[in-house]
Amino acid sequence: MGYHELTYEKADHIATITLDNPEKLNAMTGKMLESFSRAIEEVRRDDDVRVLVLTGRGRGFCTGADTEMLIALAMGKPVPGAVEEDGRRHRMEPIGWFGVEVSQLEKPTIAAINGPAVGGGFALAMACDLRVIATDATFGMASTHRYALPPEGGITYTLPRIVGLTKACELLMTGDLVDGAEAERIGLVNRAVPAEEVLNTAMEFARKIAGNGxxxxxxxxxxxxxxxxxxxxxxxxxxxxxxxxxxxxxxxxxxxxxxxxxxxxxxxxxxx
Missing domain, CATH: 1.10.12 (Lyase 2-enoyl-coa Hydratase; Chain  A, domain 2)
Incomplete structure (x- = not known):
């Protein structure tokens, strides 16, 4: 079975998952999340994979849920494509389960944040072990002031542990977005580099880690x-x-x- 709205590649012990919905800055859809779960499981089971890199196609990393998904969630309806080819387990998973799937992966994970990462995209990046971001990328949750909704994807778990309680409260309660340079300054990411260098920098980390036992x-x-x-x-x-x-x-x-x-x-x- 192939993947929908993402690609999976493997080379030199490094797996790369690229979110592939570039017309919508890689906004999450039901089909994407169903494929994402299967791709993460492939990484988990493949002993030849030592590091996972997550990135996005085109100008964005991931801008969270797309409009169709938000409407379905608001109306209490199944998210289109999310469970059509899957079993009972995924039907019972809460919104934002992708954060659990990434954070509980035993292998090191690196987010190559090539462009905007907001909402669920922010949560996805923060679930990774290491993060490289474009200096001009926008980064944050935004759901509080855009939709009057609480955050998802495990961000209330990961963010306070990464930047501390005070800064996490500021970012999540105001919904303010920061750019890549500020994200590096406050400790949200490991490196902020020009957009064209993001994937190469992430791969440098990945190759170094993959070369270890x-x-x-x-x-x-x-x-x-x-x-x-x-x-x-x-x-x-x-x-x-x-x-x-x-x-x-x-x-x-x-x-x-x-x-x-x-x-x-x-x-x-x-x-x-």
Missing amino acids: PIGMELTKRLIYRGLHETSIATQVEREDAALVHGFKTEDYEEGARAWWIEKRKPVFKGK
Whole structure:
């Protein structure tokens, strides 16, 4: 089964999902979100994929729900295309489940924000581990002052953890949008670069991460996010110790030790 309104590519252990509804700045549709769920699952299951990059076709990253979806939601009707070819599980998922799908992916994720990312697009980007944005891109939630609606996509979970409670309240309660340069200044993103450099910069991050041992990367990501909720550093150190014990038993550790200590070369990790 193919994908609708997005493309999926894989090369050199990097998967790239490109939202592909450029006439509407990659606004989310039911068919896009159904395809997105399947693409994320493909990333999850494919052991050859070590990093995921998310981006948008054309001038935009993603401007949230399109008009047809908003009307359906407002009227309490099924979103066209969202569940036509899917089962009961997706029918029961809440609005904004895409944020959960991305944030709970075990593999590192990078948002290459090539243009406007507002509403659900903002939430999607903030669900990723790393973010590269165009300096002139608009970035924020906007639903509060445009539609008098609360935010979605898990942004009330991710945003306070990234920029702190005070700034998160400001951004979500005012609905103010920021440009890429300001997003970098306040810590919303890792890098702000000219639009034409966004994907290349994101791919530089991806290649660096993909060159590391994938087991070590997944263990590291798991530790970081579990640490956000841990109240005891001692407990977190015990988790790190358990992860180290697991790491020492891998073929990748043996390869790394042999390459750096004995053969004086760059290691080639296989995820075993």
